[in-house]
Amino acid sequence: MAxxxxxxxxxxxxxxxxxxxxxxxxDAAADISSxxxxxxxxxxxxxxxxxxxSTLKVLTEEDGQPNLQVFALTKEVDADTASWVGLENAxxxxxxxxxxxxxxxxxxxxxxxxxxxxxxxxxxxxxxKPKQSLAYTGAYAxxxxxxxxxxxxxxxxxxxxxxILSKRIVNFILQHPQPAITYRHLPATGGFARINLNYSAIxxxxxxxxxxxxxxxxxRLLVSTTRAPMRLVTSLSLFGAIANxxxxxxxxxxxxxxxxxAPGWVSLSLQQSGMFFLIxxxxxxxxxxxxxxxxxxxEGPLYHVAQEFTSARMTRHEKLNIETVASRPTYMPDxxxxxxx
Numbered sequence: 001m002a003x004x005x006x007x008x009x010x011x012x013x014x015x016x017x018x019x020x021x022x023x024x025x026x027d028a029a030a031d032i033s034s035x036x037x038x039x040x041x042x043x044x045x046x047x048x049x050x051x052x053x054s055t056l057k058v059l060t061e062e063d064g065q066p067n068l069q070v071f072a073l074t075k076e077v078d079a080d081t082a083s084w085v086g087l088e089n090a091x092x093x094x095x096x097x098x099x100x101x102x103x104x105x106x107x108x109x110x111x112x113x114x115x116x117x118x119x120x121x122x123x124x125x126x127x128x129k130p131k132q133s134l135a136y137t138g139a140y141a142x143x144x145x146x147x148x149x150x151x152x153x154x155x156x157x158x159x160x161x162x163x164i165l166s167k168r169i170v171n172f173i174l175q176h177p178q179p180a181i182t183y184r185h186l187p188a189t190g191g192f193a194r195i196n197l198n199y200s201a202i203x204x205x206x207x208x209x210x211x212x213x214x215x216x217x218x219x220r221l222l223v224s225t226t227r228a229p230m231r232l233v234t235s236l237s238l239f240g241a242i243a244n245x246x247x248x249x250x251x252x253x254x255x256x257x258x259x260x261x262a263p264g265w266v267s268l269s270l271q272q273s274g275m276f277f278l279i280x281x282x283x284x285x286x287x288x289x290x291x292x293x294x295x296x297x298x299e300g301p302l303y304h305v306a307q308e309f310t311s312a313r314m315t316r317h318e319k320l321n322i323e324t325v326a327s328r329p330t331y332m333p334d335x336x337x338x339x340x341x
Contacts, residue, residue, distance in 0.1 A: 002035070002109055002113060003034070003035065003036070003037075004035060004036050004037070004112055004113075004116050005036075005037045006036050006037065006038075006092070006093045006094060006112075006116060007036070007037070007038045007039065007040075007091065007092045007093045007094075007316075008032065008035070008036040008038070008039045008040075008092050008093070008094050008095075008096065008112070009039070009040050009042055009086075009090035009091060009092030009094070009095045009096070010028065010032060010039065010040070010041050010042065010095075010096045010098060011042045011044065011083055011086030011087060011090065011095060011096065011097045011098065012024070012025075012028070012041065012042065012043050012044070012086075012098055012099075012100050013044045013046055013079060013082040013083055013086070013097075013099065014043060014044070014045055014046065014048070014052065014100065015045065015046040015047065015048050015052075015076065016048045016049065016050045016052060017048070017052055017100075017101075018048070018050045018051040018052045018054075018055045021043075021052060021055055021056065021059075022055060022059060024100045025041060025043070025059065025065055025068070026065065027105070028041060028098075028100070028105055029041065029065060029066075029067070031105055031106065031108070032105075032108070035108070035109055035112065036112070038315070038316045039067055039092070040067045040068075040069055040090070040091060040092060041065075041067055041068050041069070042069045042070075042071070042086040042089065042090060043056060043068065043069070043070045043071070043086075044071050044073065044082045044083070044085045044086045045070065045071070045072040045073060046073055046076050046077065046082045047072075047073050047074060047075050047076040047077075048072075053072055056068075056070045056072075056309075057070075057309065059311075060309050060310060060311045060312065061312060062312040062313060064311065064312070064313075065311065066311050066313045066314060066315050067311060067314060067315055067316070068310070068311040069086075069089065069308075069310055069311075070308070070309055070310075071085050071086065071089065071308055072308075073085065078217050079099075079161065080180055080181065080183060080184045080217070081180040083097050083161070083183065084179055084180040084183050087165070087170055087173075087183065088170070088174060088179065090167075090170065092167065093166070093167055094112065094115050094116075094164050094165065094166055094167065095164065095165050095166075095167070095170060096108060096111070096112075096163070096164045097161060097162065097163050097164075097165075098162060099161060099162065100204070101203060101204050102126065102130060102161075102162075102203045102204070103124070103126065103161075103162040103201075104126065104199065104201035106201075107124055107197075107199045107201070108164075110124075110197060110199075111124050111163075111164045111197060112164060114164075114195045114197070115164045115166065118193060119193050119194060119195045120165070120166050120168065120169050120187070120192035120193045120194060121163060121164065121165050121166070121169055121187040121188070121192055121193075121194045121195075122163060122164045122194070122195050122196075122197065123158070123159060123160050123162070123163050123187075123188070123194065123195070123196045123197065124160065124162040124163070124196075124197045124198070124199060125156075125157050125160045125162070125196065125197070125198050125199075126160075126162065126199060126200065126201055126203070127198060127199070127200045128200055128201060128202055128203065129203070130203045136214065139214065139215060139218075140156075140214075143215075143218040143222075144156050146222065147218075147221065147222065150222065150229065151185070151189060152189075153185075153188050153189060155184070155185065155188075155221075157196075158188055158196060159184070159185060159187065159188035159189075163187065165187060169187055169192060172186075172190075173186055173187075181220065181221065184221065185221065219288050222288075229285050229288070229289075232285065233282050233285045233286060236278055236281060236282055237278075237282060239278070240275060240278040240279075243274070247271060
């Protein structure tokens with residue numbers, strides 16, 4: 001196996017994994033310790049309601065696992081926000097974000113090889129996805145199709161969650177007002193040197209995602225990462241104005257050329273239905289922008305860390321070079337006696 005003389009931070013986002021978390025971390029430490037010269041495992045507990053916190057506290061004790069950083073959130077947040085909690089607290093030269101239930105950590109050496117070779121960000125896409133409901137699959141396809149149309153990238157395949165970022169990218173994202181949202185798409189759209197890798201591995205556990213939360217997250221991504229939806233609004237408004245103008249000319253022409261004009265109930269109804277459709281569509285997109293702006297000014301921080309604790313034993317501290325200097329005897333003048341300092 002290749003060896004990389006770098007400091008690697010690995011971010012795990014977990015929830016209600018009290019039974020599996022010890023094995024997940026021990027397996028990860030065994031793989032990573034022989035891969036890099038130094039490492040840390042950052043565990044973000046996404047408001048678990050089982051015994052995960054107690055288990056993690058035991059793991060960070062003196063006789064537990066080394067190099068653990070644990071952040072326990074007070075409330076459940078989306079995967080991007082939870083991942084960012086770990087990213088902004090990472091100390092490594094490179095930061096890997098891994099879903100331990102879906103992503104294959106055995107593929108990490110291939111990703112790290114590309115990162116060390118000069119790539120700012122390395123994405124890894126697993127061709128085998130967890131099974132989801134039909135409604136979620138349909139909404140998933142619609143969102144990614146719309147996002148690719150607006151931004152030119154398919155988030156699921158070109159910017160998947162499994163990734164390695166250089167510290168430079170993390171510092172750049174920190175400069176944005178909403179780094180938890182920016183983190184999801186910016187490494188793929190910001191012009192950085194990136195590499196996309198593909199692999200195939202069966203997910204360990206197939207966890208069902210909630211459709212409502214996914215839709216809300218998708219809408220926030222659409223309205224906060226691009227101006228294209230608002231450009232669509234202005235285009236529709238322009239189309240509505242031109243359509244009304246053309247229809248007015250049409251009505252005037254009919255009034256001048258026709259003498260036996262029937263009551264204009266049908267024409268008026270068509271005009272009203274068409275205009276109300278456009279107005280409703282405009283209000284829908286504007287409403288999403290208003291909700292987004294309101295969330296920035298009224299909802300406060302996206303997350304709050306309730307507890308933070310660290311392993312009592314850190315291997316990088318044990319590697320520090322400490323030189324012991326022995327004291328040398330000194331002689332007092334005219335005393336003839338040796339004085340030891």
